Amino acid sequence: MGQPSAWWSALTSPHVPHLLHNGQLLPESAGLPIQNRGFLFADGIFETIRVAHGSPLFLEDHHQRMQEGLKAHHIHAPLGFTPASIREDIRTLLDAENITGGARVRITLTRNGEGFYTPKDSALDVIMVASPLETQEYVLNEKGWSTDIYPEMKCTPNQLSRYKNIASNLYVQSGIWAKDKGLDTALIQNDRMGIIEGTSSNLFLVSNGVLYTPGLDSGATAGVLRTQIINLALSYGMKVYECNLTPQNLLVADEVFLSNVIQGLRWVGSYRTKRYFNGATTDLVNRLNQLVTAGIQA
Numbered sequence: 001m002g003q004p005s006a007w008w009s010a011l012t013s014p015h016v017p018h019l020l021h022n023g024q025l026l027p028e029s030a031g032l033p034i035q036n037r038g039f040l041f042a043d044g045i046f047e048t049i050r051v052a053h054g055s056p057l058f059l060e061d062h063h064q065r066m067q068e069g070l071k072a073h074h075i076h077a078p079l080g081f082t083p084a085s086i087r088e089d090i091r092t093l094l095d096a097e098n099i100t101g102g103a104r105v106r107i108t109l110t111r112n113g114e115g116f117y118t119p120k121d122s123a124l125d126v127i128m129v130a131s132p133l134e135t136q137e138y139v140l141n142e143k144g145w146s147t148d149i150y151p152e153m154k155c156t157p158n159q160l161s162r163y164k165n166i167a168s169n170l171y172v173q174s175g176i177w178a179k180d181k182g183l184d185t186a187l188i189q190n191d192r193m194g195i196i197e198g199t200s201s202n203l204f205l206v207s208n209g210v211l212y213t214p215g216l217d218s219g220a221t222a223g224v225l226r227t228q229i230i231n232l233a234l235s236y237g238m239k240v241y242e243c244n245l246t247p248q249n250l251l252v253a254d255e256v257f258l259s260n261v262i263q264g265l266r267w268v269g270s271y272r273t274k275r276y277f278n279g280a281t282t283d284l285v286n287r288l289n290q291l292v293t294a295g296i297q298a
Contacts, residue, residue: 045163069109
């Protein structure tokens with residue numbers, strides 16, 4: 001028998017990163033086919049899932065958002081694309097990557113069809129990658145983040161804006177702007193000048209014990225953790241309002257925090273000359289970790 005091929009050696013080596021392409025385990029070096037519509041036209045969505053103690057968190061909610069996002073993009077998911085199949089694929093990938101603790105899993109879902117702007121068909125193509133996280137639980141940042149409003153581009157709300165679209169120029173450019181300004185993140189406005197979210201996070205304000213967050217009709221992303229935070233706050237008697245937020249609201253708020261499912265909650269310490277506390281944010285992180293632990297043990 002001859003020497004094994006370089007491709008097979010790469011696939012079986014525990015030190016080579018892998019991706020899962022439509023359920024098939026491949027070395028990351030295999031790359032994407034050049035005709036992939038995500039690469040050619042940014043034609044698709046993506047999802048990021050946090051794994052704790054080997055279990056993907058909020059998987060049913062992630063699956064529902066993916067299904068809704070695919071439907072909005074007119075991409076046809078197969079009947080076998082279920083929470084159970086996603087869980088199995090995540091386990092396959094984590095085993096291949098030798099990840100046993102916390103993890104970040106990105107699922108990229110694109111249209112698998114020939115054609116130019118108008119596709120010939122709309123089947124689903126799925127690519128999944130994973131990387132380890134340092135912690136299993138959500139940990140609040142010790143130092144408050146600094147932020148300001150990104151002035152160069154605005155979000156125009158439409159039927160796709162609530163999903164995590166591959167076409168993310170607004171978020172990429174806002175992140176670059178914040179970095180150049182020495183800020184931790186930027187705040188994004190819609191075309192009606194309402195503040196809708198951060199570069200990679202949903203936005204919340206706490207004022208006089210009441211929680212405020214932009215509504216999804218404003219152009220904000222329908223974050224999975226956003227939903228969890230709203231439900232948690234309501235469950236222990238905190239009033240929650242989904243409404244338009246302005247720079248004036250930022251100036252009178254007691255607390256400002258940002259949420260995404262990978263990082264959890266990030267409290268904002270400063271917006272321009274305004275400074276904030278983090279008491280309610282700390283309480284929400286503690287309650288969130290209790291929810292996660294209960295879900296894993298169930």
